[in-house]
Amino acid sequence: MKAGFYQFRPLFGKANQNCQKIISALENVDADLIVLPELALSGYYFKDKSESLKYSEDPQNSKHLDSLANLANKNNLHLVVGFAEKQGEQCYNSAALIGPNGIEHIYRKVHLFNEEKFCFDPGDTPFIVNNIKGVKIGMMICFDWVFPEVTRVLALQGAQIICQPSNLVLTFCQQTMLARCIENKVFAITANRYGTDKRPQGSLKFTGMSQVVAPGGKLLHRAASQRDALFVTDINPKDADNKMITEHNGVLSDRRPEFYSLLNNL
Numbered sequence: 001m002k003a004g005f006y007q008f009r010p011l012f013g014k015a016n017q018n019c020q021k022i023i024s025a026l027e028n029v030d031a032d033l034i035v036l037p038e039l040a041l042s043g044y045y046f047k048d049k050s051e052s053l054k055y056s057e058d059p060q061n062s063k064h065l066d067s068l069a070n071l072a073n074k075n076n077l078h079l080v081v082g083f084a085e086k087q088g089e090q091c092y093n094s095a096a097l098i099g100p101n102g103i104e105h106i107y108r109k110v111h112l113f114n115e116e117k118f119c120f121d122p123g124d125t126p127f128i129v130n131n132i133k134g135v136k137i138g139m140m141i142c143f144d145w146v147f148p149e150v151t152r153v154l155a156l157q158g159a160q161i162i163c164q165p166s167n168l169v170l171t172f173c174q175q176t177m178l179a180r181c182i183e184n185k186v187f188a189i190t191a192n193r194y195g196t197d198k199r200p201q202g203s204l205k206f207t208g209m210s211q212v213v214a215p216g217g218k219l220l221h222r223a224a225s226q227r228d229a230l231f232v233t234d235i236n237p238k239d240a241d242n243k244m245i246t247e248h249n250g251v252l253s254d255r256r257p258e259f260y261s262l263l264n265n266l
């Protein structure tokens with residue numbers, strides 16, 4: 001399978017331009033799966049919930065998501081794209097899995113980062129695995145990386161590739177994802193934006209360095225910090241099915257959940 005990411009710098013509040021930028025970049029791409037950043041259509045640094053609602057999109061009625069679905073159809077590929085999702089008066093920091101026939105799944109970010117708590121409703125969708133062309137993919141968004149439980153519940157459901165749209169401002173995620181891929185023996189594609197959102201309430205600079213990591217923690221590619229990057233590589237998703245870390249240790253089968261029961265109660 002040919003999989004990778006497109007790293008770019010979304011402009012705040014300019015969904016038409018951001019969408020067009022994605023479409024131009026991926027117009028001739030030869031890939032099965034491309035991961036895009038978090039909030040790739042709207043930009044990131046909202047000042048409050050009324051502003052995030054203003055820039056959010058109802059997936060049933062979004063010309064931008066429709067254009068990305070056309071792109072997926074034309075190029076016979078799947079996209080994972082972060083967007084601000086409007087559902088009535090609720091607004092979620094979401095990721096859509098879009099295939100040649102349209103939206104296949106929407107994941108709503110469960111762990112909101114910092115001031116996102118004032119702009120979004122907490123995600124209410126479970127972590128599930130989607131089958132695309134026989135490959136099992138799981139989605140998480142950016143700050144979900146801090147919670148190892150997320151990758152683990154996706155791996156336990158058979159996820160072979162973790163897709164992680166991101167707008168990272170802290171510097172630890174890229175290295176941490178190597179560990180997530182060691183302890184779960186999965187692939188992970190982190191698509192991070194770069195550039196700065198300059199807003200009245202302050203500025204946030206994003207770290208780029210999108211990456212693809214193989215099961216066992218091998219870094220297949222990491223992009224530069226502050227420039228556009230389209231990267232696609234051939235991977236064999238079945239490499240994620242071998243969960244043995246030594247001849248006698250499986251990262252999933254050696255777990256002793258009876259010793260982790262505190263996790264269920266605290």
Ligand code: ACM
Pocket residue numbers: 038112113141142143144166167168169170
């Ligand atoms: C983040 O979750 N966007 C840091």
